[in-house]
Amino acid sequence: MSGPGRRFVTATAVAAVVLAGVVPAHAGELSDVLERVDDAVYSGRQMVVTEWNGVSRLDVFSVEHARGVTVVDIDGTRSAIAPGRVRSGTEHAVTFVEWSVGGPEADRYRVVDGGRAKHLGRIGDVVGVMEGDLLRMRLVIDRQTGAPLLTQVYDDEGNVFRYASMVEFRPYTTERSMSEATAGDYEVMTAAEAPLLPRKAGGYERSDSYVGPEGAEQGFFTDGLFSFSLFRLDGVHDIAKLAQGSPRVVGGARYMVAVAPSELWVLWNSPDATFVLVGDLPPDHLEAVLADLPRPGSRSFLSRIWHGIFG
């Protein structure tokens, strides 16, 4: 299941809590900042755009956030996300019933106070997240609610590669019962060993792992701020049939990369498996992570004959 000393909590044990941030923000631990953002109560419309290697994707969507539940409406598809569970449209409903908590300490980052700023006429506290001497993230957090009014994520050259901004904002939710949005049946995911997935990659640590339907192994990695899932599918699948992406060379190897408004997708084949990585990590982090993962490659001529005949 997991290494000794890890704690697991169940979905029901995580009480849905909302903490409206009337206490003025201050530059403290990164976890405090993220918790405050998570606990905010707000609704409105949000714009998110990611730009990577000349490719950009943008989405504008409605969002409601309260009691740890986020409800978003993107192009008429309504999705409800609560801690450990997601219900997206009518097709996908997944819940995790166990996971590891108390992941890696975010000592990679420190938080600095950036003063005040106004956004949409609201007073916000500016928080900078530093990775060494590099400004990695800049947030404008609504002083009254704790909602993230503006988020900018930077690459290692100081360029913004992801920008998220509220374009309409209400300091309350319009849905009377947020928890009802997540009601219903779910596909249940339980923790499982995934020995073929690495424990660490590019400064990220694997918090836990799962094996889902079709035998797809999932490892969840985080560095305390950014995170990604690495899926390993047995066998060599045609990745062009999985997602629309472009072939890109990253760290000297060829991958298929798909840019989404809030995350990057990377797909590749190794000689025996197909890997899919999805996460919100910055491009320079992505390159470091990919360097520590199985490299793209194909089977040798004889190996392909052997596997073609005998599987």
Added chain:
Amino acid sequence: MAAVTPDPDRFAVLSAYLDGELDDGELDEVIALLSEDPEAVAEFRRIRDTKRVLRALPVVEPPGWLLDVEHYGDRLSAYLDGELPTEEVTSIVHHLTTCRVCREELHDLDRSRIAVRALPGLDVPRFVAPPEPRPAASPEPERRRHRLRPRPIAAATIGLVAVLALLSILSPGASDPTITMSDLEARHIARVSIEPGFSVLPASVEAVDP
């Protein structure tokens, strides 16, 4: 800690505020209350801190004898097969959140099912299959039995192997994925949503239409 005068109404309104259940007008009243009344602020902080502590509490697995149903056993298989009525599914999902034994059993069952599904299909040899009933009086003459001839079979086998080998060389990525990007995305979002401050959106990747 500062002394706080208990006030049920104030507690209710602050609790509703924390639960995000106030409308715009009520919200303004609470904000005004919190900006003017230090006792209300102290009570608000106390409730908030209590909830924070509750959230951080470790989970204790209840002993089986305390549960209404100890373990679901065979019902888990029916659950995986989608053969249970909705109310029982709800009950099992609830039970799974508290029972590690059933979670592990469910996981083992699921892995076994996946392994069984992955087994290659086998054609039943003709001599094992039951003979098909024949009409009592067939007007057709009895078919001649052909003896198996080794050479054509060997040649056909070699040819089949050659075709398979050629296909495997020409199309190294020929196996079709039965899993979709939407499946993987849902699993990623469900997991990342546990992390505080997550920002990943659903339905944001362009999947190839099957």
